[in-house]
Amino acid sequence: MSRITYVSQYFVSADQPGGVRHWQHTRALARAGHDVTVVTSYVQHKERTVPERYRGRRMVRETEDGLDVWRTYSTPGYGRDLRSRIANYGTFALWSAVAGARAPRPDVVVASSPSLPSAAAAAAMAAARGARFVLEVRDLWPDSAIAMGLVRDRHTIRVARTLESYCYRRADRIVALTEGIRDGMVELGVSPAKITLITNGVDLEIGAPDGRPADVPVPGDAFVAMYVGAHGTYSSLETVLGAAELLRDLPGARVVLVGNGDRKPSLVEEARRRGLDNVVFADPVPKRDVPAWLARADACLLPYQDNELFAGALPNKAFDYLGAGRPIVAAAPAGELTRMVERAGCGVAVPPEDPAALAGAIRALASDPGGARRMGAAGRAYALEHYDRAALAERFVAVVESVA
Incomplete structure (x- = not known):
């Protein structure tokens, strides 16, 4: 058994809105017999709010799902402007370091970026406490921020590049979320043998698709075309x-947008x-409730900006x-997402930022409900074969155990 400290600013359980990757992976580590400490923020960053029970406190230690969870302060004013993002990131980095120093000495530190x-x-922290270090990269930052025009200041970019290089050098193993992220790191000089x-x-x-909608x-x-996710910069x-x-001339069609984000007020x-x-427009729902919402969808939307960044x-x-x-309509640059849609036969790929193409795809699915159902069934079968989260979590556990 090893002591593992898992650091992620965004740690969401099934009872909260958002992705549950970290929750699933840490629970898999605990089930494998490891002693797992999670260091995260208590700020609900999508809503930019602080739950009542944490107000006025800088650090709270709790036990959740068999995990030792340290929740810390970070400024809740995360927004589109660079200053608020730096404050949000910086305050969590500071308080996560304090929590990590107070938590039991780990054998392995895992961090997600x-x-x-x-x-x-x-x-x-890993270096100071003599622990091995595993880095998970879910976004090629600062490349993505630069590509989106969110970061232009040369000094900020230089600092970010220094932090990025330090993380890659210090990591004993690196987990990449997509092929594009993996290839991007290799281009920066990271050894492919280091990356999984x-x-x-x-x-x-x-949840399962046969539950009550x-x-x-x-x-x-x-006929419901649904989007569930952040109403933010990328989508x-x-x-x-x-x-x-x-689609006004298609009276039986509805577009349902579920979620929250900095762009939502202007969209409404x-x-x-x-x-x-x-x-x-609907408020964000806990991850556990997402399958019930999707059970009412006839098609699901993945709209991205026309930016090469989103090819990965x-x-x-x-x-x-x-x-x-449910069938997917992917309005995205040609890349990993569109290739998956084509391989799985689970929907339609159209060019990004093209309302006419997106409307045409929705109209075609509405006119062929049987075909839409067949696409959805093909996608689910493909996902069960290639993307079962439990199997992927086992792979993550194996990566961590390889350095423990």
């Missing part, structure tokens, strides 16, 4: 609104301005859609 400052702090690809996957224990506020006979939900406008206002009565995207929500057995 983003955020990059907290990953660097975890790497330093472990994608997101289908969470079979959380959620009470979605749409007509009972409506091009403006394209979805454009498609909804082109834009839909109101256009008079899009066929668009429904393979998001968690794609696996939610596959697990629910």
